[in-house]
Amino acid sequence: VIELIGGRKTYQTGALSFEALRGVDLRVEAGEYVAVIGPSGSGKSTLMHVLGCLDVLTQGTYRLTGHDVGELDEVDLAMVRNTQIGFVFQQFHLLTSLSAVQNVELPLAYRGIGRAERRALAVEALERVGLGDRLENRPGQLSGGQQQRVAFARALVGDPAMILADEPTGNLDSTSTEEVLGLLDELHAAGRTILLITHEADVAARAARVVRVLDGLIQEDAR
Amino acid sequence: VIELIGGRKTYQTGALSFEALRGVDLRVEAGEYVAVIGPSGSGKSTLMHVLGCLDVLTQGTYRLTGHDVGELDEVDLAMVRNTQIGFVFQQFHLLTSLSAVQNVELPLAYRGIGRAERRALAVEALERVGLGDRLENRPGQLSGGQQQRVAFARALVGDPAMILADEPTGNLDSTSTEEVLGLLDELHAAGRTILLITHEADVAARAARVVRVLDGLIQEDAR
Numbered sequence: 142v143i144e145l146i147g148g149r150k151t152y153q154t155g156a157l158s159f160e161a162l163r164g165v166d167l168r169v170e171a172g173e174y175v176a177v178i179g180p181s182g183s184g185k186s187t188l189m190h191v192l193g194c195l196d197v198l199t200q201g202t203y204r205l206t207g208h209d210v211g212e213l214d215e216v217d218l219a220m221v222r223n224t225q226i227g228f229v230f231q232q233f234h235l236l237t238s239l240s241a242v243q244n245v246e247l248p249l250a251y252r253g254i255g256r257a258e259r260r261a262l263a264v265e266a267l268e269r270v271g272l273g274d275r276l277e278n279r280p281g282q283l284s285g286g287q288q289q290r291v292a293f294a295r296a297l298v299g300d301p302a303m304i305l306a307d308e309p310t311g312n313l314d315s316t317s318t319e320e321v322l323g324l325l326d327e328l329h330a331a332g333r334t335i336l337l338i339t340h341e342a343d344v345a346a347r348a349a350r351v352v353r354v355l356d357g358l359i360q361e362d363a364r
Numbered sequence: 365v366i367e368l369i370g371g372r373k374t375y376q377t378g379a380l381s382f383e384a385l386r387g388v389d390l391r392v393e394a395g396e397y398v399a400v401i402g403p404s405g406s407g408k409s410t411l412m413h414v415l416g417c418l419d420v421l422t423q424g425t426y427r428l429t430g431h432d433v434g435e436l437d438e439v440d441l442a443m444v445r446n447t448q449i450g451f452v453f454q455q456f457h458l459l460t461s462l463s464a465v466q467n468v469e470l471p472l473a474y475r476g477i478g479r480a481e482r483r484a485l486a487v488e489a490l491e492r493v494g495l496g497d498r499l500e501n502r503p504g505q506l507s508g509g510q511q512q513r514v515a516f517a518r519a520l521v522g523d524p525a526m527i528l529a530d531e532p533t534g535n536l537d538s539t540s541t542e543e544v545l546g547l548l549d550e551l552h553a554a555g556r557t558i559l560l561i562t563h564e565a566d567v568a569a570r571a572a573r574v575v576r577v578l579d580g581l582i583q584e585d586a587r
């Protein structure tokens with residue numbers, strides 16, 4: 142499902158340029174559960190953004206379910222993102238003026254799903270992460286851990302084929318962490334492809350495969 | 365230095381009201397190192413915001429170094445916040461249009477410290493957290509862990525008497541976590557008062573005292 146060949150990503154900050162990915166090769170089969178670990182600043186989020194079609198490579202080839210992502214235009218990319226991929230951002234990126242349930246409905250609204258069905262699916266997703274009693278709270282009226290769980294519910298709600306989760310348990314206590322990891326196990330058992338970035342060794346251990354990133358390169362790929 | 369008596373905080377969400385703090389009593393002496401733990405949504409950040417003069421109690425008394433915070437006006441509160449307290453927010457709250465070094469200079473600018481001295485102190489604080497080579501990057505050009513370290517450097521730069529840190533290591537790998545905790549140890553050894561919210565048991569173990577919060581109340585206070 143994922144084929145990345147010689148992936149490079151360079152950022153420009155004024156006159157300086159910084160190569161965050163320096164030639165990454167990665168293949169992931171459909172239904173695999175892969176953890177991505179590595180030091181702060183090593184390129185994990187950059188890699189995820191490329192795999193999630195949120196950012197483009199400076200060089201190299203990326204094929205998602207056989208399609209060359211470099212050939213797709215903005216509209217195609219948005220369709221792929223919206224129907225195939227559920228993304229949990231490291232910084233949540235919730236819309237602050239919308240309530241929790243509205244934030245979770247959003248991916249469904251983009252797909253043109255009707256209001257009543259959208260709401261029912263969003264409520265169910267929030268209940269699965271233990272937030273059935275916070276539906277109308279806006280992100281500023283939720284704790285850090287609750288916001289993270291809303292972001293997680295939003296990634297699951299459309300039942301996408303692939304989940305890309307960037308430190309989904311960074312702000313969570315052990316009980317909420319267990320809930321989130323339990324949901325990922327369920328999705329994996331149902332055949333979804335999962336990539337999970339984490340700093341926590343016990344979280345990485347849940348995956349069947351662990352990819353270690355260092356200074357923009359894959360250093361190790363252990364099954 | 366901290367005396368909280370019967371602290372209550374109620375949030376209003378439309379017609380619903382939710383009591384996040386339900387009568388908290390807490391005394392902290394100058395120079396103490398206290399960890400605050402508890403489940404997601406239990407009231408830890410709310411407590412910190414009250415202690416940091418960022419939010420006000422609905423009921424109860426809060427005295428900071430002997431002054432009744434409820435009697436202070438907005439200007440006094442800002443002065444107290446800016447000269448006595450360094451705050452590391454759970455969501456970083458960096459200004460996205462400023463560079464890393466400008467974000468760290470900000471607390472010093474509020475105090476009227478000159479440009480050259482401000483810059484030198486800010487550069488030094490960023491070097492202490494391992495970001496001497498990212499001075500001109502804006503928050504959007506930094507990784508999650510790097511942003512968290514900028515937020516940490518901003519809290520330290522004015523050498524405040526009290527540091528309130530809300531999950532300062534949530535997004536950090538083990539090396540950066542060690543760096544940040546090492547800095548907190550140094551500050552504690554230099555007599556600063558430290559309150560640290562964390563979900564990680566090994567991080568809480570660094571403090572001399574651990575306060576456990578549950579449903580808006582202090583459940584346990586272990587030395």
Ligand SMILES: Nc1ncnc2c1ncn2[C@@H]1O[C@H](COP(=O)(O)OP(=O)(O)OP(=O)(O)O)[C@@H](O)[C@H]1O
Pocket residue numbers: 275278281282283284285286287312314375376377382384402403404405406407408409410411454
């Ligand atoms: N502005 C607000 N309006 C309504 N409810 C709020 C508001 N801010 C916080 N809350 C509620 O108050 C409770 C306590 O929030 P707080 O942020 O203090 O939790 P926390 O212990 O820091 O949790 P976490 O570990 O998830 O960060 C939560 O249940 C939250 O939903």
Ligand SMILES: Nc1ncnc2c1ncn2[C@@H]1O[C@H](COP(=O)(O)OP(=O)(O)OP(=O)(O)O)[C@@H](O)[C@H]1O
Pocket residue numbers: 152153154159161179180181182183184185186187188231498501504505506507508509510535537
């Ligand atoms: N827009 C940008 N402009 C310049 N440099 C950037 C930009 N975005 C990221 N970087 C740099 O690229 C490197 C990789 O960032 P990335 O966010 O992928 O790290 P990460 O492995 O996710 O780290 P963390 O564990 O701290 O989240 C970092 O050194 C960062 O400073």
Ligand SMILES: [Mg+2]
Pocket residue numbers: 185186187231307507508509
């Ligand atoms: Mg990251």
Ligand SMILES: [Mg+2]
Pocket residue numbers: 284285286408409410454530
């Ligand atoms: Mg919190």
